[in-house]
Amino acid sequence: GAGVSQTPSNKVTEKGKYVELRCDPISGHTALYWYRQSLGQGPEFLIYFQGTGAADDSGLPNDRFFAVRPEGSVSTLKIQRTERGDSAVYLCASSLIPGANVLTFGAGSRLTVL
Amino acid sequence: GQQLNQSPQSMFIQEGEDVSMNCTSSSIFNTWLWYKQDPGEGPVLLIALYKAGELTSNGRLTAQFGITRKDSFLNISASIPSDVGIYFCAGPISGGSNYKLTFGKGTLLTVNP
Numbered sequence: 001g002a003g004v005s006q007t008p009s010n011k012v013t014e015k016g017k018y019v020e021l022r023c024d025p026i027s028g029h030t031a032l033y034w035y036r037q038s039l040g041q042g043p044e045f046l047i048y049f050q051g052t053g054a055a056d057d058s059g060l061p062n063d064r065f066f067a068v069r070p071e072g073s074v075s076t077l078k079i080q081r082t083e084r085g086d087s088a089v090y091l092c093a094s095s096l097i098p099g100a101n102v103l104t105f106g107a108g109s110r111l112t113v114l
Numbered sequence: 115g116q117q118l119n120q121s122p123q124s125m126f127i128q129e130g131e132d133v134s135m136n137c138t139s140s141s142i143f144n145t146w147l148w149y150k151q152d153p154g155e156g157p158v159l160l161i162a163l164y165k166a167g168e169l170t171s172n173g174r175l176t177a178q179f180g181i182t183r184k185d186s187f188l189n190i191s192a193s194i195p196s197d198v199g200i201y202f203c204a205g206p207i208s209g210g211s212n213y214k215l216t217f218g219k220g221t222l223l224t225v226n227p
Contacts, residue, residue: 004156031213033213035215040219041217041219041220042118042202042204042217042218042219042220043157043202043204043215043217044217045214045215045216048211048213048214056211056213056214058214059214091156091157093156095213099211099212099213100212100213101145101147101205101206101212101213101215102147102159102162103159103213103215104159105156105157105158106156107154107155107156108154108155108156
C-alpha cells in the first residue's frame, strides 16, 4: 500500500483480556518495527523484524508481549493478560533498507485497558 | 535508559514568528532525526542529519547536527497554523543498533493565527 496501515485504530479492552494489533507495511519494505508511545512521551522501541524473523525483540517489556510476521509482510503484535499499564499508542513502522533509521510510521493503534 | 532532553516542552507563538527548539543528550549520536507528529497520526520525518556540524534545510525548516554530536536544533521560520504539532528529536545512540531509535519527549508547538 501507499503507507503503513494499522488496525484497529482504537481498541478498548478490559484488564486480563488478550489483544491483537495488526500492521501492514509499505509494499516492498522488508524491515518492520514496533514502537510504543505512552501519553506525553516519545515512541519507545519494542521489536524489529527483518523478513519473517524477529532480529531484535529486546524492547518487549515482558513475556506477555509477542509479535509475529509469518510471511514477511503483515505483522501482528499480541498482548496477553493485558494490564492498565499497557495502555498506549502502538506504532508500526517500516523501511526499505533493513536496519535503517529512516522509518515511515503508521498512524498507530490506541490501546486502552480498563 | 538513555535520554534525549528536548526544550522547550511547549511553545505558544503567533503566526509568522520564527521558532527554535533543541535537543541535548549525554550520549553521542551518529544521526539526528527530527519528526513531527499531528494528533492521531504517527511521526513524520522532517529532516535527517548524518554528520557533525551539518546544517540542512527543508523548506522553512532548518536543523543542525551539533559539533559535539550530543545536540541538535530545529528552527522553523515564518510559522503558519499547520506547523502545530509535536516535534520530536530522535536518533540511534553511537555504538548501539542503527534501527533502535531513542526519542525525546517532544516539543508541543501551538501557532495562534
